[in-house]
Amino acid sequence: xxxxxxxxxxxxxxxxxxxxxxxxxxxxxxxxxxxxxxxxxxxxxxxxxxxxxxxxxxxxxxxxxxxxxxxxxxxxxxxxxxxxxxxxxxxxxxxxxxxxxxxxxxxxxxxxxxxxxxxxxxxxxxxxxxxxxxxxxxxxxxxxxxxxxxxxxxxxxxxxxxxxxxxxxxxxxxxxxxxxxxxxxxxxxxxxxxxxxxxxxxxxxxxxxxxxxxxxxxxxxxxxxxxxxxxxxxxx
Amino acid sequence: xxxxxxxxxxxxxxxxxxxxxxxxxxxxxxxxxxxxxxxxxxxxxxxxxxxxxxxxxxxxxxxxxxxxxxxxxxxxxxxxxxxxxxxxxxxxxxxxxxxxxxxxxxxxxxxxxxxxxxxxxxxxxxxxxxxxxxxxxxxxxxxxxxxxxxxxxxxxxxxxxxxxxxxxxxxxxxxxxxxxxxxxxxxxxxxxxxxxxxxxxxxxxxxxxxxxxxxxxxxxxxxxxxxxxxxxxxxxxxxxxxxxxxxxxxxxxxxxxxxxxxxxxxxxxxxxxxxxxxxxxxxxxxxxxxxxxxxxxxxxxxxxxxxxxxxxxxxxxxxxxxxxxxxxxxxxxxxxxxxxxxxxxxxxxxxxxxxxxx
Numbered sequence: 001x002x003x004x005x006x007x008x009x010x011x012x013x014x015x016x017x018x019x020x021x022x023x024x025x026x027x028x029x030x031x032x033x034x035x036x037x038x039x040x041x042x043x044x045x046x047x048x049x050x051x052x053x054x055x056x057x058x059x060x061x062x063x064x065x066x067x068x069x070x071x072x073x074x075x076x077x078x079x080x081x082x083x084x085x086x087x088x089x090x091x092x093x094x095x096x097x098x099x100x101x102x103x104x105x106x107x108x109x110x111x112x113x114x115x116x117x118x119x120x121x122x123x124x125x126x127x128x129x130x131x132x133x134x135x136x137x138x139x140x141x142x143x144x145x146x147x148x149x150x151x152x153x154x155x156x157x158x159x160x161x162x163x164x165x166x167x168x169x170x171x172x173x174x175x176x177x178x179x180x181x182x183x184x185x186x187x188x189x190x191x192x193x194x195x196x197x198x199x200x201x202x203x204x205x206x207x208x209x210x211x212x213x214x215x216x217x218x219x220x221x222x223x224x225x226x227x228x229x230x231x232x233x234x235x236x
Numbered sequence: 237x238x239x240x241x242x243x244x245x246x247x248x249x250x251x252x253x254x255x256x257x258x259x260x261x262x263x264x265x266x267x268x269x270x271x272x273x274x275x276x277x278x279x280x281x282x283x284x285x286x287x288x289x290x291x292x293x294x295x296x297x298x299x300x301x302x303x304x305x306x307x308x309x310x311x312x313x314x315x316x317x318x319x320x321x322x323x324x325x326x327x328x329x330x331x332x333x334x335x336x337x338x339x340x341x342x343x344x345x346x347x348x349x350x351x352x353x354x355x356x357x358x359x360x361x362x363x364x365x366x367x368x369x370x371x372x373x374x375x376x377x378x379x380x381x382x383x384x385x386x387x388x389x390x391x392x393x394x395x396x397x398x399x400x401x402x403x404x405x406x407x408x409x410x411x412x413x414x415x416x417x418x419x420x421x422x423x424x425x426x427x428x429x430x431x432x433x434x435x436x437x438x439x440x441x442x443x444x445x446x447x448x449x450x451x452x453x454x455x456x457x458x459x460x461x462x463x464x465x466x467x468x469x470x471x472x473x474x475x476x477x478x479x480x481x482x483x484x485x486x487x488x489x490x491x492x493x494x495x496x497x498x499x500x501x502x503x504x505x506x507x508x509x510x511x512x513x514x515x516x517x518x519x520x521x522x523x524x525x526x527x528x529x530x531x532x533x534x535x536x537x538x539x540x541x542x543x544x545x546x547x548x549x550x551x552x553x554x555x556x557x558x559x560x561x562x563x564x565x566x567x568x569x570x571x572x573x574x575x576x577x578x579x580x581x582x583x584x585x586x587x588x589x590x591x592x593x594x
Contacts, residue, residue, distance in 0.1 A: 012310065012353060032457045033464075035480075036473045069461025069473065070304045071417040072341075076424065076431040083422075092306040109467045110307060116466055118307040127264040127301035137468065140475070140510040142552040147572070147583035154574030159547045160275030161267065168293035170267035170274050178294050181319065184367040191312030198307065229469040 002053025004060070008090055017086025021045040027074035027084045037233050039067040041074055041084035048087060060095040063233060066106035096198055102205035106233070108225045111202040115217050118195055122183055125174030130156070249420075249430035253387045254331035254377040258289045259324040263336030264297050266498030266530070272547025273532035274335055277381055280535055284395055285388055290327050295320050300338035305462040311363065314346050314356070318364045322372035332375035333384055337497035340380040341418025344426045347374060378426075380419060382496035382531050386428055386436045389443040397540035400446030402491075403563035408447035409491040412526070413437035414481075414504065416497020417457050431455075437494050440531055444538055453484035458500040465503070478507035482519050482526070489521075492558050493528040504528045509552045512588040523590050525553035537564060544571050556592045569594040 008014050027041040028034045034041060044064065047055050059065060068088040075083035092101070101107035117127050135146040148155045153163055162169025186192045206213040206221040213221050260278065267274055281287040299316050302308035324332055334340040350357035364370055385392070400409045415434045420427025429435030432455070438448045459477025464470040481504070485493075495501040505528045512518045512525070520526045528551065529537075536546040543564065548555040549571045559566055572582045572593055585591040 012349060012356060016349070032459065032477050033461070033473065036476050066463070069457060069459070069464045071457040071461065072422045073417060073457065076421045089306060093309065096306070106470075109463065109469070112467055113305045113463055114307045117302050117305055121297055121299055121302050121308070125296040127297045127299065128268050130268045133268065140471065140506050142506055142509040143584040143586060144550060144552045145506070147581065148550055151574065151580040154578060154580050155550065156271055158545070158573075158575040159272035161271035168291040170262060170271040172293060174296055175294070178296060181368045182296050182316065185315045185319065185363070186312055188367040189312040189315045189363050190309045194307065194309050226468050
């Protein structure tokens with residue numbers, strides 16, 4: 001049993017997600033990601049079960065662990081009560097802790113996720129806010145959203161929101177005191193440390209690729225990882 | 237399977253839903269895209285059903301999208317959720333009502349984790365106290381907001397002005413119900429009807445006069461996939477999942493789609509637009525698309541609330557064909573006005589999908 005496997009085994013999602021996989025492939029049959037991407041959750045379980053560090057290291061460095069959408073359809077259907085989706089969460093955590101995520105195109109995207117969703121959580125108290133769903137970055141949102149985005153206050157107020165207001169209500173401003181508590185939770189529980197690791201490993205990769213790193217989503221590196229697609233991820 | 241067989245299975249997946257006194261936690265996505273839906277939920281509970289619901293101002297995101305796109309560690313998410321539970325206790329409540337399905341799934345997962353790993357719960361209690369000085373009790377009752385509307389579906393039907401019935405033919409409307417994956421796929425016994433035959437929306441549709449469509453890809457994910465939508469390079473995954481569902485439901489000629497997850501209605505609405513622009517393909521008759529609604533919006537509609545006050549104008553797929561079928565009146569000149577009736581312009585018309593404005 002290798003060191004990487006031992007680290008994986010300490011993750012509670014690993015304990016919850018994998019008993020003895022019988023390789024039946026039911027998870028792959030139900031998996032939306034397996035239908036779209038060249039992805040096979042059955043293989044993920046098989047590789048992890050080998051407890052072979054070299055194979056696990058390869059997994060942590062490849063695109064394969066980044067295709068899952070975490071819908072957890074696999075958990076419902078597995079006849080042995082496994083959840084490859086939970087295994088994926090454990091593998092992605094370890095990949096980020098050790099820096100392997102920057103070795104794959106899909107893994108590198110974690111910096112974009114961190115700067116879009118992760119930073120939003122600490123700055124506003126929400127994962128998503130209407131302000132950040134920029135029609136330029138989201139053409140699929142369509143013209144009604146574009147109109148709404150240009151008129152957020154009058155549209156949202158008509159619908160009963162308390163947009164950027166004090167007190168309770170939809171889209172209220174989360175108070176500084178509440179944001180401070182959130183920040184403290186991130187410091188105490190490892191959330192801040194995770195963010196810093198994603199930034200630090202990504203900085204190394206950006207330097208290696210010769211791309212400007214910056215501090216927000218407009219940097220060359222983030223724009224690159226946000227859009228890059230080598231077209232080798234789906235079935236032939 | 238015969239309908240009687242399904243009903244027997246559903247009986248095995250009933251859950252306790254508190255009758256009153258709810259602590260309401262809002263959803264990042266629902267309040268961003270459908271704030272009117274959360275307003276309807278509170279209005280129906282308070283004004284129509286006379287229930288007590290606490291609208292908490294100090295809670296934050298549960299961090300669920302960050303957790304499921306893997307930038308937020310589990311300990312952090314569990315401690316943020318523990319803080320929400322602490323706020324509930326401090327406000328004097330013990331029945332937690334989550335607007336978000338991702339949150340509901342996470343709360344369920346966390347309570348299950350704490351049940352099986354009590355040392356984890358003890359660690360999270362220490363984290364929360366160290367970070368905030370707060371302590372918490374676990375909820376006596378945990379429900380998704382759709383569970384609560386389901387519980388009162390017959391009372392809502394009794395007060396309703398309209399039914400999910402075509403006013404011209406007298407036939408029930410054909411309704412696709414779409415359940416958010418994390419409502420019951422992870423913990424089937426925590427959802428009404430379980431994972432294979434969830435009944436939470438079907439029960440509303442039947443109580444309100446509609447007919448539920450059973451179609452092959454009924455249980456397929458809408459395609460959010462967290463990082464698969466957040467990052468532009470991955471959005472083909474998200475779009476393809478929704479397309480698979482539309483292609484599967486199209487032969488059954490649905491009049492509408494109802495959803496219980498905050499993200500699903502947005503994706504099922506927007507991807508119809510994107511597909512129409514990409515391929516010229518529209519679903520539904522006459523380039524109308526298949527209108528998509530939250531369950532709160534549908535409850536509000538049958539109660540007779542003004543469609544533009546509950547937010548149907550912020551849908552890209554137009555609701556008007558459905559309003560016409562049911563016979564719900566609307567003033568098209570008021571559709572795209574601001575709060576006080578001010579003129580704030582109108583959106584551009586899509587290339588293919590129908591667009592209604594004065």
